[in-house]
Amino acid sequence: MILYDIIFLIFSVFYIPFSIYKKGLRSFNIKARMGFIPEGIKSKLRSSENIWIHAVSVGEIMLLGPFIESLKKYFPASTVVISTTTNPGYEVAVRNFKDQAVIVYSPLDLSFVISRFLKIIRPKIFIVVETEIWPNLIRVMKSRGIPVVVINGRISDRSFKRYLVARPFLKSTLRRVDLFCMQSEPDARRMGSIGAEPEKIKVTGNMKFDITIAAGDRPEITKGFLGLGEKDILIVAGSTHRGEEEILLEAYRALSKDFKNLKLLIAPRHINRAPEIKKLINNMQGVFLLDTVGRLKYFYSIADIVFIGGSLVPHGGQNPIEPAYFSKPIIFGPNMFNFKAISEILLKNTAAIEVKDERGLEKAVYLLAGDPKNARAMGFFAKKALEENKGATARNVELVRGFL
Numbered sequence: 001m002i003l004y005d006i007i008f009l010i011f012s013v014f015y016i017p018f019s020i021y022k023k024g025l026r027s028f029n030i031k032a033r034m035g036f037i038p039e040g041i042k043s044k045l046r047s048s049e050n051i052w053i054h055a056v057s058v059g060e061i062m063l064l065g066p067f068i069e070s071l072k073k074y075f076p077a078s079t080v081v082i083s084t085t086t087n088p089g090y091e092v093a094v095r096n097f098k099d100q101a102v103i104v105y106s107p108l109d110l111s112f113v114i115s116r117f118l119k120i121i122r123p124k125i126f127i128v129v130e131t132e133i134w135p136n137l138i139r140v141m142k143s144r145g146i147p148v149v150v151i152n153g154r155i156s157d158r159s160f161k162r163y164l165v166a167r168p169f170l171k172s173t174l175r176r177v178d179l180f181c182m183q184s185e186p187d188a189r190r191m192g193s194i195g196a197e198p199e200k201i202k203v204t205g206n207m208k209f210d211i212t213i214a215a216g217d218r219p220e221i222t223k224g225f226l227g228l229g230e231k232d233i234l235i236v237a238g239s240t241h242r243g244e245e246e247i248l249l250e251a252y253r254a255l256s257k258d259f260k261n262l263k264l265l266i267a268p269r270h271i272n273r274a275p276e277i278k279k280l281i282n283n284m285q286g287v288f289l290l291d292t293v294g295r296l297k298y299f300y301s302i303a304d305i306v307f308i309g310g311s312l313v314p315h316g317g318q319n320p321i322e323p324a325y326f327s328k329p330i331i332f333g334p335n336m337f338n339f340k341a342i343s344e345i346l347l348k349n350t351a352a353i354e355v356k357d358e359r360g361l362e363k364a365v366y367l368l369a370g371d372p373k374n375a376r377a378m379g380f381f382a383k384k385a386l387e388e389n390k391g392a393t394a395r396n397v398e399l400v401r402g403f404l
Contacts, residue, residue: 029087032105035116041102042120048079051404052123054106055082057089058293059319060129061096063152063207068100070397075404081121083107092294109134118144125403130154131191135173142176147403151396152207153182155190156316157337163194171195178403181396184341202399205392206341208321213297221298226288232261233304233369238296239269239318240309245277247312247358252287254362259369262286267296269309269318297322305368305375307361308332320346324386329378331355331364345389351382 051071055061061084068080080101082093093103107117114137126141128150141148155163163170174196182188183206192198223230237248245266252264267290268277274291281287290299300306306323308330310316316338320330330352336343346352353364368375 029105033108033113035107035113035120037104037117037120041104044102045079045081045120045122049075049077050079050081050121050123051075051125051127052081052083052121053101053127053129054132055084055089055093055129056106056132057084057086058092060152061089061093062319063211064129065096066210066212066393067151067207067397068097070393071400072100074397074401078124081123088293095294107137109136111136111140114140125149125400127151127400131159133170133173135169138173138176147178148176149179149181149400149403150177151181151204151400152392153180153191154184154187154206154341155194156340158316160190160194163190167194179399181392181399183392186341204395204399205389207392207396208319208342209386209389210391210393211321211325211386213322213325221302223302225302226263226265228263229261232263233259234263234265234302235305235307235365236265236267236296236299236303236323237307238267238300238309238323240266240307241269241313241315242273243313244309245280247361248307249280249284249287251358251362251365252284255365255369256286258366262365262369264288265290265299265303267299267309297326300328301326303328304372305365306330308336310338311335312355312357312361317343320352321386324351324382327376327379327383329353329368329375330382331361331368333357333361345385346382349381349385351378351385353378 053064055064071080081104082097082101083104083106084090084093085106090103090105097103107113118140123146125147129152131150131153138148174194178200180191180196180201181204182191182201185203188201188203191201223232223234228234248264248266256262263286265288266277268274271291271293274289277289281289290296300323306328308318308320310318311333314335317332317336319339320332320342323330324346330346332343332352332354334354334356347354355361355364
């Protein structure tokens with residue numbers, strides 16, 4: 001692994017300054033990523049047995065609620081440590097789990113950094129959410145007898161092609177992992193194809209279906225919060241990406257001629273894009289912009305129609321589970337490859353509409369806005385599909401318990 005350390009170090013020498021230049025010094029959190037943890041956190045971790053969960057970003061962190069709650073029920077004396085890579089992920093983790101877990105930034109995948117990190121964390125187990133493959137981290141864990149478990153594992157079409165090319169290098173790392181809990185049979189087959197041992201692969205389902213949003217966990221947001229009446233038809237476009245806002249606004253202009261009470265809320269995936277979207281909106285009547293992190297689900301709860309961003313451009317889509325939880329009719333584009341299994345379940349259950357372009361989006365909104373009964377039926381089937389696919393969290397917790 002010395003060669004890997006050298007390659008990763010060379011990569012970091014170029015990547016870190018680039019990241020700082022593009023996003024600012026705070027964006028990379030170099031001190032935290034090098035394994036320097038505040039003394040207050042160190043003292044807390046020294047006095048307990050620790051369960052380390054790594055969740056790279058916001059999406060992975062948001063599904064951890066029921067999982068952590070179950071772990072704490074079985075292991076009340078243990079401290080849960082959540083590591084994450086991104087600033088938005090860190091902020092969401094602090095907001096949602098500061099009373100249930102210690103939140104840290106994940107270490108760089110360099111042997112000496114990981115060794116420093118492990119002296120502080122001292123985990124009984126290392127749990128990776130979805131599929132984050134860090135060779136040094138996994139190697140050091142295994143050398144110290146710490147079990148490594150992947151939960152909610154998935155391999156997208158795009159990632160699978162890359163992993164197949166890297167298979168000769170990945171194989172030894174994957175064989176150090178003790179268990180892969182995969183979302184679906186195709187994910188399980190792909191994991192085996194890139195080098196994981198078949199006997200270590202289990203299909204446990206998708207934890208995103210186990211989402212729970214307790215009433216006490218969300219503010220009382222109503223349409224009145226936006227200055228709307230109950231008869232207004234609100235489209236919430238969640239986690240949009242560059243190129244989609246123009247399509248949404250053009251469709252909205254066209255539809256507003258027939259639906260005078262139609263309103264649109266745009267919530268970009270990356271809030272640093274808010275100023276450019278504000279320019280696109282240009283004081284257009286009936287259009288709102290959400291520029292805060294972690295609040296989108298509250299606005300899904302008051303939507304009449306939901307559009308899933310990242311799907312009309314080749315990004316891979318975003319998670320449609322939250323609008324399904326609130327029984328909302330869902331529209332998305334053809335690029336849902338990062339959420340393929342979920343989108344297929346929704347389509348199969350008549351709980352979503354897939355569109356190809358702006359014209360298709362217009363037609364879908366026209367259909368739902370003009371037929372509220374049909375829209376409510378789609379929302380009902382979305383919630384039903386979610387309920388029928390629950391249980392992955394409990395299955396994963398049971399398997400994790402076997403290592404603790």
